[in-house]
Amino acid sequence: MRDLPEEFARALGEYERHLVSERDLTSHTVRAYLGDVSEMLAHAAALGLSSLDELDVRTLRSWLANQQVRGKARTTMARRATAVRVFTAWVLRTGRAHSDPGAQLGSPKAHRPLPLALDVAEARALLDAAAASADDGSPVGLRDAAILELLYATGIRVGELCGLDVDEVDRARRVVRVFGKGRKERTVPYGVPADAALGRWLDRGRPALVVPGAGAALFVGARGRRIDQRAVRAMVHRRLGDVPGAPDLGPHGLRHTAATHLLEGGADLRTVQELLGHASLATTQIYTHVTAERLRKAYQLAHPRA
Template sequence: MLERHSELLHAYGRHLGAERGRSPHTRRAYLGDVRNLLTYAAGRGILELGELRIADLRAWLGEQADAGAARSTIARRAASARTFLGWAAHTGRIPTDPSLRLVAPRRHSALPDVLKQTEAAQVLDIAAVRADDADPIHVRDRAMLELLYASGVRVGELAALDVDDLDLDQRVVRVMGKGSKERVVPFGEPARRGLLAWLSVRGALATATSGPALFLGRRGRRVDARQVRSTVHEMLSHLPDAPDLGPHGLRHSAATHLLEGGADLRMVQELLGHASLATTQLYTHVSVERLRTSYEQAHPRA
C-alpha cells in the first residue's frame, strides 16, 4: 500500500513543509505515523484510502495500546491521522474525513524534572572552569550551556544559530522557532562573556565549509542536536544528586526559575516561543509543586 500511495505521501510531505511550516523532524514523525496507519490498513485488506472508516482508526490505535505504546505516542499518532485525513478530504483525495470523531487518550501532564537554581549555577561554574584549559570545544561547551539556560531556546534552535543572529551589545539572539516563527530572546551578562570567549577561539575550528554557523564541532561543521545533548549530559554528570537532564531540561529549568523570580507568564511564553499559554502554564505547576515540597519539609504542621 505504501508504494500505491507514494505520490500521495510525497504531496502530503510538501504540504507539511511549504504550507504548514513544519520542521523536517516533525514532517518525518507525521509521515512515519501515516505510513504506520497505511501498513496497518493494508494488513486488514484496505487498499484504498477512501475505504478507511472510524472503526479502522480506532482499531489501529487500540492495537498500539495493547502492544504497550505510551499514551503520548498514541495521542501523537491520532493527531497525525487527523491531520493527514483532513488534508486528504480537503484536497478531494477522499470523499469524506473518517477521523472527525477520532478521540485519543489524553497525554499525561507529567511535571518535568528541573534543576534547582543552585544546581544550575554549579554546572555553569564547572563549565567555566573547564573552559579555562583553552580547548576550543570546552570554551564552546560553556557558551552553549550558558545560552541554553539564559535564553531557554530549544536544542534545535541553538544548533541552527548563525553568528549574525547574535547581538552582543544588546544581549539578544534572533531565533527561528517552530512554524518558522522568528523571535528575539534576551540573555544575561554571563552568557555574553561565554559567547565572547567562544567567538575568540571559533576560528581555531572553522573551515571553508563552516559557513555562518555559530557553534562548530571538532571538524568545523555546524553542531547538531545530538552533540549538544551529549555535552549537557556530560556536564550534569558532575552533579551526582542532580537529575539527568538534556537540553530540554535546561529549557524547563530556565522557565521555572524565571517564574520563581516573579516573571510574567506572558513574557515567559514569548521567551520560549510557545504558541499556547496553556503550555507555558505547566511551569507554574512545577513552581507550585516545589513550593509545596519546601513547605512540607519546613513547616511543623505540614
C-alpha cells in the same frame, strides 16, 4: 515506505511534499508524521480499504486499539492520533476525500510527568564548573561554557541553538534571533553572564576551531564545522555528570530549567510562552505544576503544621 494501495501511496507522497514545502517542518517531524500516517494506512489496507473516501472513524479507532494491544505508551498513542487527525484534515481540505473521520477521533490522555529541572544552586554549579574549565582558554571549553550559558539563559531548543548563525546574535541588545518549529521567528533576550561567555567564544574560541565549510555557524564542533545536536546532548550530559546530586538532563532539561526559574522568579505565563516559542499556552502551563510542586515541598519542610 511499506507497500500500500496506489491511492494511499500517492496521497502519502503528496502529503510529504506538503509537510516539507508548505509547512516547512524539520526532517525529524516529517519522518514522525509520515511514519504514523503510513502505519494507519497499512492498517486500513489490511482491513481491505484502498480509497481515502473509505476511511472512517471505526477504522481509525481500530488502528488505535491495535496500538494499545501492542503495548504502546499513552503518550505515543496520543501523538499518533494527532498525526492522523492532521492528515485526514489535509485530505478533506485538498479535496482528496469527502469527509474527515479524524475529526471524530479521540485520543488517550497522555500522562504528562513533571519535567525534571535543576534547582538554582545546581544550575549555578554547572555554569561555574564550565567557566572554570574554560579558564585555560581551550576553544572547546570556551564553546561549552557559551553553549551552556545560552541554553540556560534563553531556554531555546537544542536544534534552534545548533542552527544559529553569528549574525543572529545581537550583543549590543543582548538578544538572539531564533527560528523555531515551522521556521517561526522569535527574538529571545539573554543576560550578562551569557554575553560574556559568548564574547570569549567569539573572540578566542571560534576563530581557533572554525573551518571555511562552517559558513556563519555560531557554534562549531571539534572539526570546525557547524555543531550537531548529538554533540551538544553528549556535552550537556557529561557536564551535568560533574555536578553532585544533579539529575541527568540533556539540553531539553536546561530548557525546562530556564522556564521553571523564570516562573519562580515572577515571570508571567504568557511571557514564558513567547520566550520558549510554544504555539499553545497549554504547553507552557506544565511549568506551573513544577513550581507548585516545589512550593508544596518547601511548605512541608518549613511550616510547623504542614
